[in-house]
Amino acid sequence: MPELRHDPIQRRWVIIAAERGRRPADFMPRREEPEPKFCPFCPGHEEKTPAPIRVYGAKGPVGANDPWLVRVMPNKFPALMVEGELDRLAYGPYDYMNGVGAHEVIVETPDHGQQLPDLSLDHLALLLDVYRERLDDLLRDTRLRYVMIFKNYGRLAGATVSHPHSQVIATPVTPRTLSSELRSAMDHYHLKERCLYCDVLAQELAEGVRVVAENEHFVAYCPYASRVPFEVHVFPRRHAADFRHTGKNRLLPLAAILRELLARMRLALDDPPYNLLFHTAPNRDSGAKRAGYWSTLDFDFHWHIEIFPRLTQVAGFEWGTGFYINPTAPETAAQFLREVQPGGGA
């Protein structure tokens, strides 16, 4: 069973997943090994992965053995286990709980060589709908506080399989970055009765210099205090705390802005590795409710997507202090991303 351990100094939970079993010798060959030729995510190899949770065709859910467009399955090497109780304990000055949660893989397309900006808008909208569905399903489990949907693209961004896929990790605690955001948002709301993110969005739209792309429903911009070169955030114009409540009619515009952004990044930065993360409302029906958290969440939080191209080596200074040195001004990055012209009329 993986363990969740809490550090009282950094006030941070860490997953100790020794089941993933890395002994010192496993770290020795740091040379890059070529990816094996056999791809477990390609059609025809379905028996090499755990039984799927859901399988989707163009018209919605299909049977486990039908042709598919998007496939959701448990991670074969999960960081957290779906069964069991949390068994919260004090352990000396530390805290402990069992590594209960979920870890899923979403194969985004049967085509090994496609990437997100190559998908049709309908296919990309289906994928976004699957994300929404996974949130809905997992948040019914009141042991879970947060469901993180993310994508690592490229080896330098942590991807170990090149076949297009996203991941879902559901955790029994809210990750530190999220809880600190939720706290800022709540404080701002209590002080001003306005959404902090709506204030930021208004500033970005008024200035315009950091905006990369926009459509009727969504805006993408490089944040004023970008941590890394070419960091981009995507926000819905209309205030909404929970990605799950995004109407079907908003999925196509979201697919469109995402595809445009990723196409621009691919062209401007020569197909960079990147991480893409959803920031959405935590589980209000979990123990957090008993603890009285997030009473104003619907008003104070604003879901969004964060994309980090991994162009620079994150050095010790940044990583150990949380203090980032960014060598490219976001205004320069946004201008560059606006000016490239991805083909195919995206």
Place this chain on the structure above:
Amino acid sequence: MPELRHDPIQRRWVIIAAERGRRPADFMPRREEPEPKFCPFCPGHEEKTPAPIRVYGAKGPVGANDPWLVRVMPNKFPALMVEGELDRLAYGPYDYMNGVGAHEVIVETPDHGQQLPDLSLDHLALLLDVYRERLDDLLRDTRLRYVMIFKNYGRLAGATVSHPHSQVIATPVTPRTLSSELRSAMDHYHLKERCLYCDVLAQELAEGVRVVAENEHFVAYCPYASRVPFEVHVFPRRHAADFRHTGKNRLLPLAAILRELLARMRLALDDPPYNLLFHTAPNRDSGAKRAGYWSTLDFDFHWHIEIFPRLTQVAGFEWGTGFYINPTAPETAAQFLREVQPGGGA
């Protein structure tokens, strides 16, 4: 002038150092380029680097042109500038200040091929004394809130020059990781009138399973909630908030435990890249004093050193959420580091 920009959502300051001048094209060649043959830190090349701040021989400070053991100079490509006023401003929903601070390089030895565990104990103690001296000097500047002493070893840890060197970055704000530590420490002290770190140290010494090395004055252990495999912290046994107050007689024991640790890591993990960071008291004579911070600092904070081998790729999940998945239990890591036998009787 570099800029310091504050993100109200993450409550994080970021340094935008566009002077370091990375245009999109600079990020394109992601293939590893070989390091140039010419080393600017080797003896005889002193004119290729900025004029030194201090130069040390075996018996202490020497002249700028004398033979040297340790050499301190301004970074040729500084992330922060030493001259000017902060000019704090609100900028829409954001905050701004000028990128005032200091960025120095400490060349640790004239010998290009030596590494920290190869230095004599006297040499290593001299280096630690230089760290102490840089803290003393820089903390006299009341514009500066924190002085971070750190070392990136190996390319994967962010080092761009292989000649052994450390860095010093002095910032007009306390880095996020440190301020959150200071807050935990203060809260714990107010609640219990005990030092949080002393409590943790007592637990580690009582259990013993995560201890890697110890001597009369210092203890090194893998933290209970280690973020990465083989993370090690070094603590003074006796409570002390400020590394500057470490007596001369403690520098040799600190050199000894550091040398032993790094030798064990080198042997156990095949010379891994790593980051080493000092966590010490912030500047109490800065504006923080006016703001009434850190009144109990001497009682609640405990300086220490954190070492992170960079064995795993930090993926998007960890980096974007602050929630780490560590595949090696710290108990396993500590046992492995204890069991290897570095040569030379270290």
